[in-house]
Amino acid sequence: MRVTKGQGMRRRSFLKAAAVAGLASTAGGRAVLAQPAETVAAFPKGFLWGVSTSSYQIEGAVNADGRGPSVWDTFSHAYGKVVNGDTGDVACDHYNRYAEDVELMARAGMRAYRFSVAWPRVQPTGMGAPNAKGLDFYDRLTDALLAKGIEPWPCLFHWDLPQALQDKGGWTNRDIASWFADYAQIMAGRIGDRAKHWCMLNEPSVVAIFGHGYGSHAPGMTGKANYFKAIHHQNLAQGTALKALRAAGGGKGWQLGTVLSLQPVWPVGGLDANYPASLMWDALWNRACLDPLLKGGYPELLANDFAPSVKPGDLETIKQPIDFLGLNYYSRMHQQPDPGGLFGTGYGSPPEGTRRTGMDWPFEPDGLAEILSELQEEYDNPPVYVMENGADYPDTIGPQGKVEDGDRIAFIRDHLLSARKALDEGSNLKGWFVWTLLDNFEWAEGYRRHFGLVQVDRQTMKRTPKASYYWYADVIRKNGVPTSV
Numbered sequence: 001m002r003v004t005k006g007q008g009m010r011r012r013s014f015l016k017a018a019a020v021a022g023l024a025s026t027a028g029g030r031a032v033l034a035q036p037a038e039t040v041a042a043f044p045k046g047f048l049w050g051v052s053t054s055s056y057q058i059e060g061a062v063n064a065d066g067r068g069p070s071v072w073d074t075f076s077h078a079y080g081k082v083v084n085g086d087t088g089d090v091a092c093d094h095y096n097r098y099a100e101d102v103e104l105m106a107r108a109g110m111r112a113y114r115f116s117v118a119w120p121r122v123q124p125t126g127m128g129a130p131n132a133k134g135l136d137f138y139d140r141l142t143d144a145l146l147a148k149g150i151e152p153w154p155c156l157f158h159w160d161l162p163q164a165l166q167d168k169g170g171w172t173n174r175d176i177a178s179w180f181a182d183y184a185q186i187m188a189g190r191i192g193d194r195a196k197h198w199c200m201l202n203e204p205s206v207v208a209i210f211g212h213g214y215g216s217h218a219p220g221m222t223g224k225a226n227y228f229k230a231i232h233h234q235n236l237a238q239g240t241a242l243k244a245l246r247a248a249g250g251g252k253g254w255q256l257g258t259v260l261s262l263q264p265v266w267p268v269g270g271l272d273a274n275y276p277a278s279l280m281w282d283a284l285w286n287r288a289c290l291d292p293l294l295k296g297g298y299p300e301l302l303a304n305d306f307a308p309s310v311k312p313g314d315l316e317t318i319k320q321p322i323d324f325l326g327l328n329y330y331s332r333m334h335q336q337p338d339p340g341g342l343f344g345t346g347y348g349s350p351p352e353g354t355r356r357t358g359m360d361w362p363f364e365p366d367g368l369a370e371i372l373s374e375l376q377e378e379y380d381n382p383p384v385y386v387m388e389n390g391a392d393y394p395d396t397i398g399p400q401g402k403v404e405d406g407d408r409i410a411f412i413r414d415h416l417l418s419a420r421k422a423l424d425e426g427s428n429l430k431g432w433f434v435w436t437l438l439d440n441f442e443w444a445e446g447y448r449r450h451f452g453l454v455q456v457d458r459q460t461m462k463r464t465p466k467a468s469y470y471w472y473a474d475v476i477r478k479n480g481v482p483t484s485v
């Protein structure tokens with residue numbers, strides 16, 4: 001539309017006034033209306049920006065190069081356990097396409113990659129001589145990352161326990177502490193000259209609750225006794241491995257830590273009647289792993305239940321110093337009594353009007369600041385990395401071949417802004433790993449859930465970066481978060 005003379009005059013006088021007010025520039029004599037300055041919440045210098053994945057969810061190649069079966073191979077192939085009968089047999093074929101995925105991380109400027117090592121690739125039966133070809137894969141991956149200036153952050157266990165160990169009781173067998181420590185030393189011995197940050201476990205409470213209490217995850221065990229054994233023996237295995245790696249790692253500059261799922265637990269409706277249910281779930285989900293590690297003892301509420309598994313010296317073994325704590329945060333949890341439930345406490349609804357993600361999880365970014373503040377005030381403010389935060393939303397490729405996932409951008413942005421607030425209050429937050437790089441095998445939900453910054457075509461394995469991938473790359477470039485999408 002041509003500007004008429006009258007309008008031209010008005011426009012010029014407006015722009016002149018705007019220039020005076022600093023809202024426009026008069027570059028080259030032509031007044032241009034300045035775009036409103038984007039406000040960016042800056043993060044500390046050196047803040048580490050990365051991404052997380054896990055072996056069973058992305059690697060595929062489950063029978064390649066000597067890999068043994070894991071409990072998730074068994075579970076996903078059992079009828080009715082996973083939506084649509086999906087399995088991790090192919091997943092994202094990361095085992096063969098890792099170089100392409102490393103390139104995706106590099107192009108976004110990511111500085112660190114938390115991946116998990118498939119124990120059954122390294123020791124097909126979970127013990128004994130390592131499988132050279134399995135080790136070779138993680139060697140190749142480590143070198144590919146370093147070649148792109150990306151720090152490898154291996155996680156030793158992200159749920160894919162060797163089936164052969166499960167056949168001996170798995171996490172309900174106390175001997176697993178030494179099996180895990182042996183495996184940890186094999187792995188660190190192979191890539192520890194280049195990988196300096198080691199996560200022992202990923203979400204032991206989730207493994208115990210869903211995999212050993214409810215049976216809705218692998219290995220599908222049930223009952224309170226199995227939950228308590230699985231928690232204690234994961235805590236014990238973690239401490240045993242930390243001790244072993246500390247002893248072996250002198251001078252290698254290793255930073256050792258672990259990854260916990262920590263989510264504030266509220267009573268539904270804030271009702272007193274629901275408060276005991278929230279306290280119990282907080283103990284089962286958060287404190288059962290956090291307290292023995294950082295405080296040297298189980299939560300009072302559960303001490304009697306753990307007593308049969310705890311042997312003299314166990315709590316000292318578990319309370320090992322860590323160099324960092326990995327925190328997986330997705331939402332708060334809202335609990336109410338569940339008289340018929342295994343633990344007498346069950347999920348309830350968040351406050352009216354709470355936003356939801358694609359899989360109906362509450363969208364509560366303030367809960368992250370709540371957890372970070374609790375770690376700061378109650379747990380001596382350990383160095384923390386958010387190791388997982390992201391959201392499932394149904395993604396479709398648009399007409400121009402793009403995936404516009406504004407919901408996912410808003411989710412990550414709002415959580416980053418919550419973390420920024422916690423930093424202002426003194427949180428010792430050091431970095432952020434988005435969950436996750438690729439749409440992948442979402443456990444019992446199969447492939448119908450999409451958490452990735454990058455879409456994966458299930459037929460062709462083609463990777464398509466989403467709008468959130470480019471948005472996150474911009475965050476990394478700016479070391480700061482735009483305060484609006």
Ligand code: GCO
Binds near residue numbers: 388442451
């Ligand atoms: C977890 C696991 C991830 C999940 C992610 C989305 O936290 O459950 O670490 O493997 O895929 O959290 O549920």
